[in-house]
Structures are given as structure tokens and as C-alpha cells.
Amino acid sequence: MPEILNTSACNKCAFRSLLFENLTDDELIDLNVNKVEKKYYKKEIVVEQGEPIKEFLYLKEGLIKLVKKDGMKKEHIISIARPLNFIGFLSVFSNDKYQYSISAIEDSVMCFIDLEVLKNTIRNNGVFALEVLEKISKISDDIIQFRMMIDRRQLRGRIAYILVMFAKQVYFNSKFHLPLSRKEIAELIDMSTENVIRILSEFRRDEIIRIDGSQIEILNIGQLERLCRFG
């Protein structure tokens, strides 16, 4: 069960500048009404596919995944999200039910802002509305882009792509802790768990990467980028 945290006021939140910069203190006070902050531990479910959307969700700390289930078959990860990534904007303005489940990959803190209140703020503040539009547009574009990058490549290229992505865009380091299990990687890039492992091992044998459990170090980034292009 997620813990409910002491809710700090939005106008003092460290994330205010990311989205709520152009809101007045009064508008922020409105957003605070019904606002809740909850802590989720690894593997806990935040929302379940099919539940009604009542809040705009914002990830303050941690790492979450969006998962789509599909008639008894495997789960597919649509996207993963870190703080600063406005994944919560997906669907909220066009659907009344969640089209996917959200769960925590690492311990996470999520902020729940009442959706009706948010919509009112948008109606009353066009400049803020435009910012929300930009965020929504970006997050959707990124997901569509990512899915095309993945699905048009073959397996080696897919693995290479996410390794480069984690190193360059998430951790800014050639050495990092891979936050996903092998099974989750498979669900993210549409392949079997066995082949994820097989190809990682192959990259290790070829001395492209070093692996120690979930610790990854990229030894030959050039080779990985070549695999991205031609795999």
C-alpha cells in the first residue's frame, strides 16, 4: 500500500519552475486542493489499466513504467519515465479511463493533482495551456519516435539502441546501473527474454560491453552506434 506523504505546497515545490512557472500563487493554491503525494515501492502498482482518470500524475522521484496488457498474452511496456518527463499527460485529456497500467520500477514518489482543477486552470490561463500543449506534444512525439526506432530494427540493433540511450540520454555515463530486469527490457523492445540475454552475452564476448548483473559498462560505443544504424 502506498504511503501518503506530508504534502508540501506547490508554490514551494522544487518542480514548480518546470511547469507551473507562469501560474500565480492563487492558481497554485487551487491546484493544491485535493492534491496528494504518495510513495510507491519497487513493483507497486500506481494505477491499473481501465481505472477512471481523476488526476494528473506527476513523478517527483524514481522510475516508473507504462504497461499495456493484452488478452492473456504478454505485457508490453509502452514507455518508461523519470522525473521531469511529463508522461502523466498521455491520455488524460482524451480518455476517461487509463489505457495502460503504471507501476514503479524503482521506489518512487508521485504527485496526484485533481484533473478538474487542472483543466480549470488551463481554461483560465492560456499561457499555461500552451506550455501544457508543448509538454504533451513532446512526450507523444518521443514515444512515437522511440517505438519506430525500436520496431524497425532487428534484435541486435534494438539492444544497441537502448544501451546507447541509457548511456547518453539518461545517465550521461558509459557506466550505469540498468534499472530494468532482462524480462522488462524484453517487454520494452518487443523480443523474448532469452534473446535479450543472448545478445547481451554476445556483446560481452565481443568486448563491446562489460556486464556485472545490472551494472553495464559500454566499452565500444562506436560499435554500438554502428549496430544502431545497420541492425
Added chain:
Amino acid sequence: MPEILNTSACNKCAFRSLLFENLTDDELIDLNVNKVEKKYYKKEIVVEQGEPIKEFLYLKEGLIKLVKKDGMKKEHIISIARPLNFIGFLSVFSNDKYQYSISAIEDSVMCFIDLEVLKNTIRNNGVFALEVLEKISKISDDIIQFRMMIDRRQLRGRIAYILVMFAKQVYFNSKFHLPLSRKEIAELIDMSTENVIRILSEFRRDEIIRIDGSQIEILNIGQLERLCRFG
């Protein structure tokens, strides 16, 4: 070369009610500034990937496709769009360049509305802004949904899926004219042209569909839906 059409005023446009219902006549007059309407014939290119985004595009008549190119390899169709489908909202608020090309599949009429003017209208009219948010959210969701439906299925399931989609969601008829060439179908659902043809022929042999060139008639929709679920 696309013809430039006599531009009719937005406040008299038949499509006004779809998006611009809540705008005043004055706001509509603003949107008319720099507005252009152009006619494109089948296979003409509307915008090219990489070009700067200066306008919001709206399809008034016809059928277009969004195409992503990718280093000398094949083209991939991200999505196709008919009028009423606000495909033009993809990317416009988060990118300054088109991330894809747009071209006409059938003869089409497109309306070009100055993007800066549109943004101003959004800033000044929060209710309108919320409507735009809903459209953007819907179109992005639909594309993400579609791509997941396609990419998780195997070939028979993919073909079955788009046949059912055209019959039930586009033409509302079990008999319809397939607007895409076999090659375009292949580019849309990520498979080889040969296999598109092979599987269509197979469905014909199994008396699931009747084919006459681009005329398709679905004879056994139940079987197609079963293939959607288990293919």
C-alpha cells in the same frame, strides 16, 4: 505543384464546428490572416521531413499519409489521416521541424493556418486551448495504440486488423475500396510487400475476403476478428 485555391473565410467553413466553435468572429478573422488553402493531387508531397513548421495543417478533403524516412532504408508510414482527424497537431507544439513527410494518397485539400497566430489564439482563449489539448491527446493516443496493436501481432493478425479497421471504423461497410497500394500497406504495418499480397491471397482462398484489385469485400468478419485476437 499544388494549386492555391480561393480561400474561403474560416467563419463560414463547414469545419468550423469541429475545432473553432468556441472562437469569436474576431478570433477567426485573425486566423484567416496568412491562411492558405491548397489542392494536392495523388502522390504529391505536402511537406518534407526536416522542413521548418510554420503552419498548422488541416486536411479538408482527401487522404494523406505521414511517412518517416530512415537512412537509405525503406519508408515507414506512421499513420494515415482523413478529414476530421487532427493529425496536423502532431509535433507542431514541440518541434520546429517536421519529423516526417506528408503526402497525398488521394486528391486532397489542405488548409494552412499560421502557427504563430494559432498560438496567440490559444494564449488568449483557454477554452479553445483545452479543446486543442483534447485533440492532440486523442490523436497521439490513437497512433500509439495503433502501433502497439500492429507491432505485437504477427502478419496474419496485422492484415486482419487493418481490414477490420477499414470496414468498421473508416468505411462502415464490409465492402470498400482499399485506398492504399500493397506496398503502402506493407509500409504501414511493417512487413514486406510480398507477404501482404501472399496473405491477402490466402484470405481469398480461405473465402474470408473477396478481392478485385483494390475492391475488398469481407465475407467472414468473425474469422478476421479471431485472427486479430490470436494472430
Added chain:
DNA sequence: CGCGGCTTTGATGTTCATCAAGTAAAGTGG
């Protein structure tokens, strides 16, 4: 300590892209 979940490797068969080759249809230029 034993059970279930995650990881790893090998072997096997299926699905699919690709190559090749031929026919039909649709533009193109004289």
C-alpha cells in the same frame, strides 16, 4: 531448506524477409 522467480545456454522449429521471375497495368514519348 525448499520454493519460485530471474538468469543463462543450447537445441529445434516457425515465421518471415529476400531473391528471382513472370504477368498485368499504367504512364510516356514519338
Added chain:
DNA sequence: CCACTTTACTTGATGAACATCAAAGCCGCG
């Protein structure tokens, strides 16, 4: 309008890429 070229469509054969099955080691947890 006809010969010519190109583009779309079609079928079969082949091999590569990949999922699936099977079996075993590993680790955390009750």
C-alpha cells in the same frame, strides 16, 4: 495510337532471424 518503359502485383523457393522449449544454476525469502 502504338511501342516502350516503368510501376504495381503475384507466386514460388531459399535461408536468416527469431520465438519457443528444455534444462540447469543462482539468489532471495518465508
